[in-house]
Amino acid sequence: MENKTIKININGKDFEENINSNLLLIDFIREKIKLTGSHIGCDTSQCGSCMVLYNDICLKSCSVLAIQMDGAKITTIEGISDGDNLHPMQESFRECHGLQCGFCTPGMIISAIALIKEKPTPSEKDIREHLEGNLCRCTGYENIVKSISAGAEKMKG
Amino acid sequence: MHASFVRSPYSHAKILKINISEALKLDGVEAVLTGEDVIKWSEPFVVGVKQPMEHWCLGVKKVRYVGEPVAIVIARDRYIAEDATELVNVEYDLLPPVMNIESSIKSNAPILHEKVKSNIVSERNFNYGNVEKAFSLANNIVEIDVEYPRNSCTPIECFNVISEYSDENKSYNVLSNFQGPMALHPVMAMALKIPGNKLRLRAPQNSGGSFGVKQAVFYYIVSISLASKKVGRPVKWVEDRLEHLIAATSATGRKSKISAAITKDGLLLGLKIIQYDDCGAYLRAPEPASLYRMHGNLSGAYSVKNISLKNYVVLTNKTPSGLNRGFGGPQLYFGLERLMHKISKVLNKPHLQIIKTNLLPQNSFPYKTPSGGILDSGNYQKAIQKAEKDGGLEELEKRRRGKRKVGKLYGIGFAAVVEPSISNMGYISTVLSHEERLKAGPKNGAYACATVSIDPLGSISVTIDSLPQGQGHQTVVQQLVASVFSIDPKNITVSSDLDTHKDGWSIAAGNYSSRFGGAVAGTVYLAAQKLFLKLKTIAAKNMNINVEDVIFQNDLVFSKNNPDNKITFSRLAGSSHWSPDTIPDAMAPPLRETLYWTMPQHKAPNEKDEINSSGSYGFIFDYCGVEIDQNTGKVIIDKYVTTHDAGTLLHPEIVNGQIQGAFAQAVGASLYEEFKYADNGEFLSGTFADYLVPTANEIPEACILHISTPSPFTPLGSKGVGEGNSMSTPVCIANAISDAIEQDKITLPMTPPKLWGLISKKEDLPKNLNLEITDEKKKISVELYQNYTNKKFWKYIKNKLRNIV
Ligand code: FES
Ligand code: FES
Secondary structure (H helix, E strand, O other), rough: OOOEEEEEEEEEEEEEEEEEEEOOOHHHHHHHOOOOOOOOOOOOOOOOOOOOOOEEEEOOOOOOOHHHOOOOOEHHHHOOOOOOOOOOOHHHHHHHOOOOOOHHHHHHHHHHHHHHOOOOOHHHHHHHHHHOOOOOOOOOOOHHHHHHHHHHHHOOO | EEEEEEOOOOOEEEEEEEEEEHHHOOEEEEEEEEHHHHHHHOOOOOOOOOOOOOOOOOOOOOOOOOEEEEEEHHHHHHHHHHHHHOOOOOEEEEOOOOOOOOHHHOOOOOOOOHHHHHOOOEEEEEEOHHHHHHHHHHEEEEEEEEEEEOOOOOOOOOOEEEEEEEEOOOOEEEEOOOOOOOOHHHHHHHHHOOOOHHHHEEEEEOOOOOOHHHHHHHHHHHHHHHHHHHHHEEEEEEEHHHHHHHOOOOEEEEEEEEEEEEEEOOOEEEEEEEEEEOOHHHHHHHOOOHOOOOOHHHHOEOOOOEEEEEEEEOOOOOOOOOOOOOOOOOHHHHHHHHHHHHHHHHHHHOOOOOOOEEEEOOOOOEEOOOOOOOOOOOHHHHHHHHHHHHOHHHHHHHHHHHHHHOOOOOEEEEEEEEEEEEEEEEHHHHHHOOOHHHHHOOOOOOEEEEEEEEOOOOOEEEEEEOOOOOOOHHHHHHHHHHHHHOOOHHEEEEEEEOOOOOOOOOOOOOOOHHHHHHHHHHHHHHHHHHHHHHHHHHHHHOOOHHHHHHHHHEOOEEEEEOOOOOEHHHHHHHHHOOOHOOOOOOOOOEEEEEEEOOOOOOOOOOOOOOOOEEEEEEEEEEEEEEEEOOOOOOOEEEEEEEEEEOOOOOHHHHHHHHHHHHHHHHHHHHHOOOOOOOOOOOOOOOOOOOOOOOOOOOOOOOOEEOHHHHOOOOOOOEOOOOOOOHHHHHHHHHHHHHHHHHOOOOOOOOHHHHHHHOOOOHHHOOOOOOOOHHHHOHHHHHHHHHHHHOOOOHHHHHHHHHHHO
């Protein structure tokens, strides 16, 4: 397997790593950088558990190779807040009971933040449509949708 | 080291040869575990029925379902292990598969387990009351044939196992996201040919969903443990989604036929029930429990006294079945509640009237069912009344009239369901005859275990045995214990991880049968109370007052008569640790209580085959309005009302979260989800593009209502609530569809093409009938199946999907 060195910025920090060219971005993030907040739920780009932000756009990191991300700036769930306080969207998930097992939650929150960037005041329908690529098996979505509405308000400050 | 499985692409075949030499040549590959090792180092899993079946932790000599593991590659990293699985060359001799119950029970069917000589591995008849007499007195006999599909709640996190073999101790140390029941611990230890204490099993505090499904990881704990033995190092395996969908587990499929003897008013005089369960290729523990979990509540919410039942356990060339939210409930109630609907159609009376005619009267609790269940409490009439009024049934009926007037297909469905919780572990032995049970020794009960302890700084630690995966057990316990000691919940930590070497557990430990609310929370409460009394006695001695005068309030302890005579909670706790002298004589000193609790109502099945299969029984009454899009066959759930009686509600928000979650999964089961196989046994649901889990767009908001009749049998009066909608919703939606299209034969999932086939006439067949396969991803997945059998699956999927983000 061919090796390649890539430079990548994750959560504001620069990394330079020599990696196998078949390494998926999600495995790079979890195994090399040891940020395990992004999860793997399907491997085939349906569930959204592995979502990260790539220039404010949400990206399913199970479906790109790490080498394709050479030079990219990535934000994972660990990078959305300062580490002491929760991001308003996280707070809102907590308050609105927007998670049960929490496995889908990092992806949901990344997805929600990307939505709010695009549409600061999304309607319920907007939210539901936007979540098309994020599966949750625990909550039935009801409280996730509520969390995102409330989070959008909070993000206005 | 990392493990990757070599799996059978065929549903039924003899294994002729496994050639591992090419795989071993790949740099980074350490070893390959095959059937030879498995025969040497392990035993087949024990089976719940007395039959000569062998279920090893890898396919040995034969494979019986697509995805059955035949070898494990153990390598330095997972990528290498996965690549090497393609280099393992397995030669098969194909056998004809049996893919459904009908073909499996035919006399000339290919046999899965030759020594059994039949694919029906268990057959039992039961008779309660006098069914023949009931049928001879009937004004009318109504019959229904139904099928319930194989599906799964597919947690978003898949299975994980890390096992470490110690050659020195001949023991295994396992960390896995197993969810219990711990009754499977002896099953694993026996398969590994070791005493129980040589299998240390740890399950983590958090796990990404389970819904019963992660029970099935036990099968892999054994094979990964052998893999560790093979290489003498710890081995890790993380299941991927394809493996999960193809081979993890499935709810049992069921075919049932129910006949009802009724009066002219629709009163049930007797029921004849025949059930065939499709348990897949092996009867894997705790199966055939699906068929018996509902045994005590066979008659549902109704007062019918005469029941005959024939149960058959059937094997097919599919993934072995196992726990899945609702476990036996969706299957039973799909038949029973479709029957009630049919009776209403036959008699031309409102469906709800037929339900009400048959409901158990208000004052009949605790009620002994014909099959031995003891329904602890309830007020079914009150729940229905509330649902009608607060849910707006009249409005909904008006809406149906309006829709129908303008030519729409609109229907209303109902379902009344008894939701059992806290399984009596002895119910599974109902599959054996009374004589067999006598020989095996009685089985009954289900211990819950909790430990509450106070440290020298006055904070409290609680350990529970319920192994939750997101159901908020920790939160509930924290609040419960805080209320007992009147301290800040922040000072309470709850551990829900489990270590078989250190924690209190019994075979009943785990997260299943909705046992938390009734059993586990109750046990915590009793343990906390006991410790509280102890602490109160210590406080009385300390403060020189009578025990009954000690008051605990807001982290303070003081005298009722003299509030100035006080001490902080943490000080009291500290002194009990630091100065044993302050502890009254004859009192066990440590500030720690471990309590085991079980129910006296949990008896073993008796000679009449009566069994109180659960400890507590809630009630659910649902109704919904659905509209069918006549152009596409799509079902639109217009309104859904679900009313629950789960006794005392410990945490209403968490309860509603459970209801919403179960409801969403049940909508999936009703309309989208099914493990599909082609007739030749090929598996057709290998990705989430084919096994369609609902997204936020498909799940409507349900109107949730509650009434509460506390259980007299559980310490807090609470009952399980997590599985109810898995039982009530599929049949409620099916009844609404049946009402809308005025047809009887409703099979789930009611996908648009299926429904469209029912409502359309031949002449307006659409050009593209393949409605389910619409977008790019779905097309890919069809190609994927073909490629899977060509063993290029992984490379293919990754290359394809890398380009679609
Ligand atoms: S793991 Fe990437 S979308 Fe599911
Ligand atoms: S909270 Fe468990 S999958 Fe969403």
